[in-house]
Amino acid sequence: MTKKLLLKDVAKLAGVSEMTASRALRGAPDVSAKTKAKIEEIARTHGYVPNRIAGSLSSQSVNLVAVVVPSLNSFVFPEVLSGISAVLKDSPLKPVVGISGYDLAEEESVIREMLSWRPSGLIAAGLEHTGATRRMLQQADCPVVEVMDVDGDPVRHCVGISHLQAGREMAEQILARGYRNIGFIGTKMPQDFRARKRFDGFTDGLAAQSVTLSDLEHYSGESSIQTGRQLTAQMLARNPGLDCIYYSSDVMSVGGLMHCLAAGLSVPGDIALAGFNNLQILQGLPLQLATTDACRHEIGERAARIILKSRETGGAEGLVFDRLTPAISLGETL
Amino acid sequence: MTKKLLLKDVAKLAGVSEMTASRALRGAPDVSAKTKAKIEEIARTHGYVPNRIAGSLSSQSVNLVAVVVPSLNSFVFPEVLSGISAVLKDSPLKPVVGISGYDLAEEESVIREMLSWRPSGLIAAGLEHTGATRRMLQQADCPVVEVMDVDGDPVRHCVGISHLQAGREMAEQILARGYRNIGFIGTKMPQDFRARKRFDGFTDGLAAQSVTLSDLEHYSGESSIQTGRQLTAQMLARNPGLDCIYYSSDVMSVGGLMHCLAAGLSVPGDIALAGFNNLQILQGLPLQLATTDACRHEIGERAARIILKSRETGGAEGLVFDRLTPAISLGETL
DNA sequence: TCCGGTATCGATAACGGTTGCGATACCGAT
DNA sequence: ATCGGTATCGCAACCGTTATCGATACCGGA
Secondary structure: OOOOOOHHHHHHHHOOOHHHHHHHHHOOOOOOHHHHHHHHHHHHHHOOOOOHHHHHHHHOOOOEEEEEEOOOOOOOHHHHHHHHHHHHOOOOOEEEEEEOOOOHHHHHHHHHHHHOOOOOEEEEEOOOOOHHHHHHHHHOOOOEEEEEEOOOOOOOEEEEEOHHHHHHHHHHHHHHOOOOOEEEEEEOOOOOHHHHHHHHHHHHHHHHOOOOOOEEEEEOOOOOHHHHHHHHHHHHHHOOOOOEEEEOOHHHHHHHHHHHHHHOOOOOOOOEEEOOEOOHHHOOOOOOOEEEEOOHHHHHHHHHHHHHHHHHHOOOOOOOEEEEOOOEEOOOOO | OOOOOOHHHHHHHHOOOHHHHHHHHHOOOOOOHHHHHHHHHHHHHHOOOOOHHHHHHHHOOOOEEEEEEOOOOOOOHHHHHHHHHHHHOOOOOEEEEEEOOOOHHHHHHHHHHHHOOOOOEEEEEOOOOOHHHHHHHHHOOOOEEEEEEOOOOOOOEEEEEOHHHHHHHHHHHHHHOOOOOEEEEEEOOOOOHHHHHHHHHHHHHHHOOOOOOOEEEEEOOOOOHHHHHHHHHHHHHHOOOOOEEEEOOHHHHHHHHHHHHHHOOOOOOOOEEEOOEOOHHHOOOOOOOEEEEOOHHHHHHHHHHHHHHHHHHOOOOOOOEEEEOOOEEOOOOO
C-alpha cells in the first residue's frame, strides 16, 4: 500500500500539467493522441484511481442513480433492479441501491443519505412516504420516479400497476369460477401498502358480488414458503369448507401448494390457490399457480428511461405517469 | 423546486457562520444547545440536504462500505448483505452494493468505480480477480475483505468456507449411504469459481473411494427451479440407473425434487438428492432436502466486523483469515 | 478589579479534482 | 516572412464543506 497517488503525481510523472492529465484520463478533447497514451500508460501501471469525490464536486455532476427499495430478500425487487440496470447499461449512469426495510422512517433516512450524494436521479418504490420525505423528493434537483404502485399521489414521475385493480380482478376471476368460500392470507406488515391495496381491492371485488371473506390470516415478518405452508394448514384445519385461498404473495401461495401436496389435497379440486407477483419460483412446480404479473422488469426499465430522457432534455420534459396493466395468469390452480 | 440550498444559506438564515451551522448539523461539539436547536429548525423547515460530496472531500472520510457481489437474483447474496447490514446498523457506515454479474472484467470496472469514491471499506465476493483488480485491492487505502471462499490467495482479509471441502464432504456422506450411481448437475458459467470448486471437491471425494460420476450436466444462465427440474428429467431419462444427484445449488435441487414429485419417484428411495447453500426456500417443501449451509449471514457479519475493527485500530491490526465450517444437513433426501 | 479557564463561535485554508479562458505551438496560405 | 486558424496545453478560480486555529465572551475566584 504505497503513498496515495493523486492526479498531480500522475501529471508530474508524465511531465504535463494536471489539466492535461485530467483531460486525458477522462477522454476529453484537446489532448494529442501521444500524450494521452503516455498518461494513460502511467496511470495504469501506477494503479491510479481517480478521486470521484473531488471530481464530482468540481464538475457538479454525479453519474449515479439512487434506487430505494424495501428489501432484497423478497425476490421481487431484484427484478426491478435488473430492469433498471439493463437500461442504464450503456449510459454513464450506475444504479446504487438503498434498502428501507418496509419502514418509512428508515426510508426517509436512506433517501436523505442518497440525496446528499446529489445523484443524477432517484427511483423509489411506493407512493407512501413521510412528509419530510415528500418534501425532499419535491425539492430534489434531479428526476424522481416512484415505482411499483399507481394508486396514490406521486410526487413527480410514476411507473407501476394498480394493486387495487390487481386484487379486484383476481376476485372477479375467482368468483367467475364459482368459488364462494374464500380465504385470504397476507402480510400484516403495517407498511406494505401495496399488499394492503391488493387486499382492499380483493374484498371490494368480492363485495361487488355480495361475497365476504370466509377467513383471514395475517402474518408478520418476511414472506416465506414455510410460513405459507403453516398458515394454510392452520386455516384449512379450522375452516375445512374453504374452496379457495388468495395470498398476498407467490412465495406464500407456493407454501400453500406444498401443504396441499403433503396433505394429499387436490388443487384446485379440494382447494384453489392464487398468489401475486408471478415470481420465477413458480416455474417448475408440479402445478402452475395462479398469479398476477407485477411487471417488475418493465417497471424498472421504464423508470430508468425516464431518468435518461430527463438528462437529455435537461429536466424540461413533462410528467410521466405510466400505469401498466397487470396480467392475470390463471395457471392450473383456479 | 426552489433554488438549491447551501450550508451558507442556512447559516445566513440562522445568523451564524457556516462553521457553526456545519457543527450544529453534524452534532459536533462547541455549539450551544440554543443555537443548535435554531439551526436544526431552520435546516428542517427549509429542507436542507447537506452535500456529502463536499463534506467528504473536506473531511477526507466517506462513511460507506462497498460490497461487490456477482448477482442479487441468486438468493444467496442478499443474505450476505443482510449480515453486513446488521453489523453496520449501529455504526455510521452504510453498505453500498455493486453487481459484477459473474464477470471478472465487469467486476474490475465496478470495483474501480467503487474505490473511486474512497469508501471506508470494501467487501468483495470470491478470490479470483483480474490482475488489475488485485492491484487495486492491494493499493486501496481502506480495509478489503474477500468473502465466501477460502480456497485461494486472498489479497488481504478473508472470510468464507472451503467449497472444495463442502463438495468433498457431501461426496463422503453420499458414499457412506451406499449410493454409487451418482450424477452431478451444475452451472457451466465459466466464472462461478465456487461452484466449480464444489464440483472438483465432489469428484475428488468420489475418487478417494474409487467412484466416478455416472452422469454430468452443465447449464448456463442463472439457476432456477425450472432448469433443475428439466435437467433432472433429462438426466434420469437417459440414465435410469442413477441413485443420487448432487446439484451445485439448492434452487436446482428443488427443481429436481419437483420432477420427482411429478414423476411419482420416491425420494430417496428411487433417487437421492442433495444441493448446496441451505437457502430459505428449502423450508416448507414436502421433503427436507439435503444441503450444505454456506454460512452466508455469518460471513457477512464477520466481514463487516473486520471493517469496523479496522476503523478503530486505524488499519494497524493483523490480517484476518476466517475459515468457517460449512455444516451439512442431511435432511430426508439422502 | 483582574485573571485564568472554559464555552462558543468565526476566518481561513485546505480537500482533489474540473471549468473557463487565455497562452503557446504549429500549420499551410499568402 | 507574416498571418490567421487550429490543435494542444496551463493558470487561476471555484465546487460546498470541514479542520485548524485563533478570537471573543463569560464566569468564578483571588
